[in-house]
Amino acid sequence: MSLRVGVIGAGAMGADHIRTISRSVPSARVSAVYDFNTDTARAAASPVGADVVSSAEQLIDSTSVDAVIIASPDRTHADLVRACLAAGKQVLCEKPLAVTADEAYGVVEAEVVGGRRLLQVGFMRRYDPGFVALKRTITDGTVGDVRLVHAIHRNASSSTSTDDAGLITGSMIHELDTIPWLLDDEITGIRVESPVVDGFRDPQLATIWTKGGVMVMAEVFVNAGYGYDVRCEVVGSRGTASLAPAEAVSTRVAGVDGVPVRDDFVAHFADAYRIELSTWADEALAGATTGPSAWDGYVANAVAEAGVASLASGAREPVTLRERPSLYA
Ligand SMILES: NC(=O)C1=CN([C@@H]2O[C@H](COP(=O)(O)OP(=O)(O)OC[C@H]3O[C@@H](n4cnc5c(N)ncnc54)[C@H](O)[C@@H]3O)[C@@H](O)[C@H]2O)C=CC1
Numbered sequence: 629m630s631l632r633v634g635v636i637g638a639g640a641m642g643a644d645h646i647r648t649i650s651r652s653v654p655s656a657r658v659s660a661v662y663d664f665n666t667d668t669a670r671a672a673a674s675p676v677g678a679d680v681v682s683s684a685e686q687l688i689d690s691t692s693v694d695a696v697i698i699a700s701p702d703r704t705h706a707d708l709v710r711a712c713l714a715a716g717k718q719v720l721c722e723k724p725l726a727v728t729a730d731e732a733y734g735v736v737e738a739e740v741v742g743g744r745r746l747l748q749v750g751f752m753r754r755y756d757p758g759f760v761a762l763k764r765t766i767t768d769g770t771v772g773d774v775r776l777v778h779a780i781h782r783n784a785s786s787s788t789s790t791d792d793a794g795l796i797t798g799s800m801i802h803e804l805d806t807i808p809w810l811l812d813d814e815i816t817g818i819r820v821e822s823p824v825v826d827g828f829r830d831p832q833l834a835t836i837w838t839k840g841g842v843m844v845m846a847e848v849f850v851n852a853g854y855g856y857d858v859r860c861e862v863v864g865s866r867g868t869a870s871l872a873p874a875e876a877v878s879t880r881v882a883g884v885d886g887v888p889v890r891d892d893f894v895a896h897f898a899d900a901y902r903i904e905l906s907t908w909a910d911e912a913l914a915g916a917t918t919g920p921s922a923w924d925g926y927v928a929n930a931v932a933e934a935g936v937a938s939l940a941s942g943a944r945e946p947v948t949l950r951e952r953p954s955l956y957a
């Protein structure tokens with residue numbers, strides 16, 4: 629039996645998830661696609677033989693859809709997730725869970741009412757072989773006690789993170805989820821600054837403090853021009869650990885010694901998306917989900933909100949969280 633997946637939003641990310649499922653996830657197949665733009669939906673659905681449906685509601689309620697992937701714009705996520713929860717369907721919602729922390733907590737409350745976890749948030753770095761190996765160097769004590777993390781997150785360009793707050797809620801949100809997961813720690817404060825005073829504040833530099841006493845410097849630059857670049861170095865009391873370059877081979881050609889930089893997230897995180905989708909589909913078939921939760925999505929939104937406040941105030945802003953329901957213990 630394979631999981632019949634309905635996909636809402638078939639732009640860059642939705643279309644890539646559809647391709648990945650059809651090529652590399654034997655336990656699932658895409659049965660229905662909805663996109664606001666019908667041509668976009670058709671282009672993604674027809675190569676995999678999926679139906680194009682005329683609304684998100686129709687897709688969620690369809691008897692030929694067992695589980696849903698939401699890859700429409702950020703502002704649509706929370707309402708669509710709530711509709712999936714009301715229909716009792718497993719749902720993988722792309723990050724961010726919501727645009728504000730209150731909206732994200734509303735999703736937490738809706739899931740708690742149902743009494744079981746149905747939602748996974750698309751924080752795919754938790755499945756990336758590089759980030760998983762980096763986390764292992766922390767948990768097995770290789771680097772000793774962690775003191776600092778240096779993170780870099782650059783896009784060649786971005787059509788989705790296009791304003792000051794959107795850069796934090798749409799792009800930096802990956803760091804805001806990765807750091808607590810990597811360190812098994814909580815973020816307690818954040819200051820975000822930018823060298824750009826007028827216009828779009830890109831790049832942004834975040835200084836992040838954790839409950840365990842670690843300091844993190846995170847640079848996010850979504851119009852860096854040269855390619856997609858995600859780096860992370862952990863500095864501990866016994867040594868350091870860094871993500872290795874994504875390519876396995878370094879070349880010396882035409883007087884240049886180096887490794888290519890990939891174009892975008894689709895190429896850079898291909899393995900992470902594949903492992904994320906396979907794990908999610910296998911678990912959904914078994915009626916469970918153990919990936920990044922509604923609570924994780926809410927926490928990342930709460931830190932992002934403090935980051936947005938800091939960019940305006942120039943101050944270090946505290947992160948205050950609401951009560952964590954026992955469903956996410
Ligand atoms: N996990 C990751 O690494 C990534 C996650 N994302 C997330 O995926 C989502 C989609 O991003 P992209 O694919 O890059 O954007 P995109 O702009 O390429 O695609 C969005 C698609 O959604 C459609 N759409 C707009 N309103 C809709 C609605 N109300 N219902 C259904 N479809 C609608 C648009 O027509 C478009 O085809 C965003 O939430 C983004 O934050 C995006 C890129 C990478």
Ligand SMILES: O=C1[C@@H](O)[C@H](O)[C@@H](O)[C@H](O)[C@H]1O
Nearest residue numbers: 783786788789798799850893
């Ligand atoms: O999630 C993503 C995009 O939405 C976001 O706009 C990019 O900055 C990130 O690198 C990508 O992973």
